Amino acid sequence: MIQQKLREKAKELLSNKTVDLIIGYGNWTLPLRTTPVFIRTPQGTESLVWNSFCENNLVTYLHKFSRFKVGIVVKGCDARSVLALSLEKRFSNQKPLLIGIPCQRIVDRKKLKKAVKGEILKAVEQGELLFVKGEDFEVTLKRDDFLYSVCQTCNHRTPLQADFLIGDPVEESPLLDTHPDVRDFEKKSPEERWTFFEKEMSRCIRCYACREACPMCYCAECFVDSSRPKWIEKSLSSSDLAFYHIVRAYHQTGRCSACGACERACPMDIRLTHLTQKLNQEVKDLYGFETGIQPEIPPPLATFDPKDEQGFIK
Amino acid sequence: MKFKLDKKDFENFLNDLLETHDLFAPVQLTEGVSVFKKIERPEEVNLNQLVPQKSAKEVFFPQSEVMFRFEMTKHQGSIVSKHQIERERVILGARPCDVEAISIIEKVFVGEDYTDLYFFEKRKETTIITLACNQPLTTCFCSSTGGGPFRREGSDIFMIDLGDSYRLELLTQKGKAFSKKRFFKEANSKDIELAKELEEKASHKTDRSIPLEGIEKRLDLMVESPFWDRIHEKCIGCGVCTFLCPTCHCFDITDEVVNLKGQRVRNWDSCLFPIYSLETSGHNPRPTGRERTRQRLMHKFNYYPKNFGKVACVGCGRCILFCPVQFDIREAIRYASAKRTQGMEGRPR
Numbered sequence: 089m090i091q092q093k094l095r096e097k098a099k100e101l102l103s104n105k106t107v108d109l110i111i112g113y114g115n116w117t118l119p120l121r122t123t124p125v126f127i128r129t130p131q132g133t134e135s136l137v138w139n140s141f142c143e144n145n146l147v148t149y150l151h152k153f154s155r156f157k158v159g160i161v162v163k164g165c166d167a168r169s170v171l172a173l174s175l176e177k178r179f180s181n182q183k184p185l186l187i188g189i190p191c192q193r194i195v196d197r198k199k200l201k202k203a204v205k206g207e208i209l210k211a212v213e214q215g216e217l218l219f220v221k222g223e224d225f226e227v228t229l230k231r232d233d234f235l236y237s238v239c240q241t242c243n244h245r246t247p248l249q250a251d252f253l254i255g256d257p258v259e260e261s262p263l264l265d266t267h268p269d270v271r272d273f274e275k276k277s278p279e280e281r282w283t284f285f286e287k288e289m290s291r292c293i294r295c296y297a298c299r300e301a302c303p304m305c306y307c308a309e310c311f312v313d314s315s316r317p318k319w320i321e322k323s324l325s326s327s328d329l330a331f332y333h334i335v336r337a338y339h340q341t342g343r344c345s346a347c348g349a350c351e352r353a354c355p356m357d358i359r360l361t362h363l364t365q366k367l368n369q370e371v372k373d374l375y376g377f378e379t380g381i382q383p384e385i386p387p388p389l390a391t392f393d394p395k396d397e398q399g400f401i402k
Numbered sequence: 403m404k405f406k407l408d409k410k411d412f413e414n415f416l417n418d419l420l421e422t423h424d425l426f427a428p429v430q431l432t433e434g435v436s437v438f439k440k441i442e443r444p445e446e447v448n449l450n451q452l453v454p455q456k457s458a459k460e461v462f463f464p465q466s467e468v469m470f471r472f473e474m475t476k477h478q479g480s481i482v483s484k485h486q487i488e489r490e491r492v493i494l495g496a497r498p499c500d501v502e503a504i505s506i507i508e509k510v511f512v513g514e515d516y517t518d519l520y521f522f523e524k525r526k527e528t529t530i531i532t533l534a535c536n537q538p539l540t541t542c543f544c545s546s547t548g549g550g551p552f553r554r555e556g557s558d559i560f561m562i563d564l565g566d567s568y569r570l571e572l573l574t575q576k577g578k579a580f581s582k583k584r585f586f587k588e589a590n591s592k593d594i595e596l597a598k599e600l601e602e603k604a605s606h607k608t609d610r611s612i613p614l615e616g617i618e619k620r621l622d623l624m625v626e627s628p629f630w631d632r633i634h635e636k637c638i639g640c641g642v643c644t645f646l647c648p649t650c651h652c653f654d655i656t657d658e659v660v661n662l663k664g665q666r667v668r669n670w671d672s673c674l675f676p677i678y679s680l681e682t683s684g685h686n687p688r689p690t691g692r693e694r695t696r697q698r699l700m701h702k703f704n705y706y707p708k709n710f711g712k713v714a715c716v717g718c719g720r721c722i723l724f725c726p727v728q729f730d731i732r733e734a735i736r737y738a739s740a741k742r743t744q745g746m747e748g749r750p751r
Contacts, residue, residue, distance in 0.1 A: 116728045118541075123728035124636045144727060148638060152691070202433055207539050291431050293456070293465060295672070297640035297726050313677045321658045322669045323466035353726035355455055355642045357435045 090189060090255045091138040097187060097252055098133040098159065107159040107185055111149055113142040119211045120197040124149065136161070138254075140195040140213050140231060145169060145349040147303035150184055158184040163191040165238075167247035168345035168380025169303040175386055176343075178306070188250025190258040193232075193239035198357060200234045232263065238348035238361050240264040249383065269362035270369065289329040291356040294322070298360055299336065301353035304343045311335060337363040342371045342387040345379045374398065403581070404589040405570040407561075411585040412568075416444035418584055419492060423529075426461045427494040428454045438493070449495045449563075452539055453718055457648035458496040459507060462524045465645070465670045469520065469655070474662040491528040495561075498553040499544045499716040501532050503648030505556050509710045510651055520668075529576045532557035536600050538607045541719030543732060546612035549716055551604040562597045569597040612732050613739040614703070614713055620739060621704040625696075633734055634695035636727045641672035643721035643729065644698065649714045652678070673697045699734060 098110045114125035114135045122141050126149075127133055138161075146160055147169040162170065167188055173179065195218065201208060206222040213219075218229045241264050246257040273281060296312070299305045311319045312332055321328050336350075337360075344364045351360045371377050375388040375398075407415055419425055425441040428448055436454035438461055441447055456465075471483045496504075504525075511521035535542070535551035544550055554560045558577035562569040569589055572578045580586070624630075644650040654671040658664050671678055674695070679688040688694050706714035715731070722730050 117722070117730045117733060118728055121728050126632075126635045149635075198434060207537075209540060291435060293641075293645050295641035295645050296675075297638070297642050300638040300640040301726050313675075321667075322654065322656055323658070323667050324669075325466075353638075353640065353642075355646060355724035355726075357432055 091136070093254045094138050094161065094187065094189065095133045095136050097254060098127065098136055099130045101159050101185065101187075102127070102133065103130045106157070108156040109153060110136070110159045110161070110187075111146045111153070112136045112161040112187075113138065113144070113146075119208050120195065120200060138189055140192055140218075141197070141211075143194050143197070143236075143349075143352050145301065145303055145345075145347040147173070148301060148305075148349070150303070151178070151306045154179075154181065157182060159187055160184050161187050161189065162247050162250065163189060163194075163347075164242065164245040164247050165191075165345045165347035166303075167250055168244060169347060171249055171380035171383055172343055172345060172387070173303065173306075174383070176390075186247060186250040186252070188247025188253045190247070190253070190255050191239075191242070191245040192258075193235045193242065193245070193263075195231060195234050196236045196239075200229070203229065203234070235263070236348050236352070237264075237267050237269060238346050238351075238365065241267050241365070242346065244378075244381065248381065267361065267365040269359055270365045273362045273366065285333075286326060286330065288358050288360075289333050290326065291358050292324070292329045292333070293356060294324065294329075294332070295355065297353035297355060298350035298358075301349040302340075303347075303349070304340060304345075305336075333360070333363070337367060340364050341367050342375075342377060342389045343379055344368055404594060405572065405581070405586045406564070406567045406589040406593050407570055407585055408567045408587065410566075413444040415583065415585045416441070416447060416494075419494075420444070422490070423492045424489045425492050425494060426458070438496075447494065449533060452497065452535060452537065453542075453720055453723065455646055455720070455724065457503060457646065457718070457720070458493055458500040459503060459648050459651070461491070461493055461528070462504065462521050463507060463511070463651060463653075467520060467668050469666045469668055471665045472663075474659075474664075487523045487527050489527075491524065492531060493528060494531045495533045496530060497535055497718070498532055498551060498557070499542075499549055499718040500648050501530055501556040502544075502549050502553065502716045503718070504530070506649045506706075506710075506712070506714050506716070507651045529558045529580075530556065531559040531561055531577075534560065534562045534601070534604070536563055536604055538604060539719060539723075540609075541722045542607075543609040543612050543717035543719065545605070545608040545610045545717070546614055547713055547715050547717040551608055552601045562600060564593055564596050564600075567593065569593050608717070609732070612717075612735050614715075614735065617703045617713065617735065617739065618707040621700060624738065625700075629738060630692050630696045633699075633737065634691040637674065637691050637695050637729050638727055639674050639676065639691055639694065640726065641670075641674055642724050642726065643731075644672040644674055645670055646720040646724055648716060648718055648720070649702070654678075673701070699731075699738070703735070703738075 101107045110127040112125055113122040115137055116123035120141055122137055124144055124146055125135060145166050147166050167186055206225055208220055208222055210221040211218055216231050218231050220227050220229060241262045243260045243262045320331050346368055348361050377388050426438050427441050428436045429439040429446050430436045430448040436451040437456035438458050470481050472479055472481050511518040538551045554573060558574045560571040560573055572581055652671045653668045655668045657666050680686045688697060702714040
């Protein structure tokens with residue numbers, strides 16, 4: 089249903105030339121996945137899909153297509169990234185048209201793969217169920233048991249500020265109050281936290297998939313790529329890995345929309361959202377601010393007010 | 403004599419091996435993530451993940467390698483140490499695709515004009531024990547790139563998992579040197595029969611349909627094709643595919659210096675990073691993803707074949723499995739062969 093409506097809307101926008109390009113999701117070669125698609129013709133819209141495997145935050149592509157009139161398919165978290173980018177004046181020429189879809193929460197493919205033995209050849213979603221098939225197995229699983237942690241705690245599933253909303257707004261009640269990794273992290277002593285952090289980061293191969301997948305990482309020159317001054321070396325020493333990941337997380341303070349794209353992109357399965365979600369929580373506690381919710385309030389770390397309540401800034 | 407090794411003796415065999423050799427094998431870092439690493443204890447070896455994230459190239463060409471250390475005084479510098487191989491090495495559990503990839507890199511690193519000692523020293527001292535792929539994945543297409551799940555070339559010992567034991571084929575001089583190993587037993591006719599059956603079964607499983615025949619010539623005519631305008635679009639420009647690729651071999655050399663002491667390090671680099679081709683002047687001859695994706699594919703399917711007569715892809719499928727956006731190199735080849743971009747924006751599965 090939603091998929092059909094999405095195709096119709098996309099077709100209309102391309103037919104009447106409201107947009108040059110639709111960025112959405114399509115099927116490709118792997119099960120449990122969709123792929124970003126870039127559609128320029130009304131006929132092409134037939135390949136648009138919508139399901140619980142639409143895991144990418146497509147907003148990261150908007151930087152690349154800033155010269156075009158773009159219509160983009162967004163979930164709640166993705167729409168928050170767009171709003172956060174607007175506040176940073178990324179769309180001074182033309183704002184993208186947001187085709188918002190209230191999100192049913194996204195399936196964590198890595199979790200699902202771990203739950204079965206053998207290669208998954210096919211996965212079909214039907215309502216709350218997932219039918220998963222391999223060469224010598226066939227199982228029916230509950231979709232809600234295999235959701236990304238950031239999706240379990242999400243309470244902004246309906247895209248805000250969407251130009252078109254496909255489907256009805258959904259009830260904003262998180263399945264979990266706290267991100268499980270954040271909860272575990274908070275329980276640890278500082279030494280244990282460091283040990284956990286170092287162990288996770290030790291798998292890093294510095295491919296920067298986390299950075300590239302993130303719509304908020306758009307610096308013309310990332311600090312890791314700068315050679316004058318050289319902030320960081322290029323090897324895999326634990327201090328360099330820690331440095332990269334701490335700075336990456338800190339640069340997201342008050343900017344992260346909790347989409348989880350960084351963690352999903354990581355080929356080494358490094359847990360990253362416990363850092364960003366913890367920061368999101370701190371920003372909320374300190375400033376009552378959530379990224380990409382209110383269009384008129386600038387992010388707390390990008391503004392200064394002499395009458396600031398917080399004592400530490402004076 | 404035909405050999406086998408019972409699985410109950412496997413750990414003991416590894417223990418023996420560790421006494422005489424540096425052993426490298428897949429190790430699981432966390433569920434679903436394995437890499438080739440130096441083994442300290444036999445129980446670390448984990449052969450369950452068919453395609454570990456990092457390939458066996460890591461053993462010869464580590465992601466980050468200190469070439470030498472140096473010290474500088476006011477007027478002169480001196481090299482204070484140099485990297486050397488102390489013990490013979492064994493790679494265990496590399497798959498046939500990874501083994502083929504080693505020979506692909508070797509052609510670059512050990513050539514007529516130049517020998518890269520860092521690679522060569524390690525290669526020379528290494529015995530390769532390959533594990534055949536009884537159960538290739540659907541992303542495996544080694545049979546399209548000139549390999550196969552039971553390809554033996556390049557292996558010193560070829561190992562086939564028979565369930566309770568491994569069938570062992572000692573293929574080279576280096577491999578035959580292992581014939582006196584404790585725990586190696588004589589394989590009976592049943593073992594040999596079973597191994598043959600597994601080979602026959604696996605050979606039907608990998609994808610042979612990727613049109614690589616003549617790809618080099620087709621790409622010659624496609625340097626300015628609109629194909630490149632479209633194929634790169636979904637690529638976000640991270641380094642997953644190139645770093646995990648067993649044949650990619652680009653590196654960058656940097657000096658890490660603190661207080662006049664330092665080390666020269668070479669680290670993997672990726673042609674998909676914008677700074678890879680950024681020149682000192684600020685000019686970048688590969689300014690966008692279009693040129694960078696073209697470089698990645700042209701190197702594998704045009705430049706390398708021109709230099710060495712074979713595509714620089716072994717069909718391991720890592721770049722497909724681990725890409726954050728499902729860039730599928732098989733589809734890229736198909737579309738390049740068909741010289742079309744229509745349909746590239748997704749299709750029903």
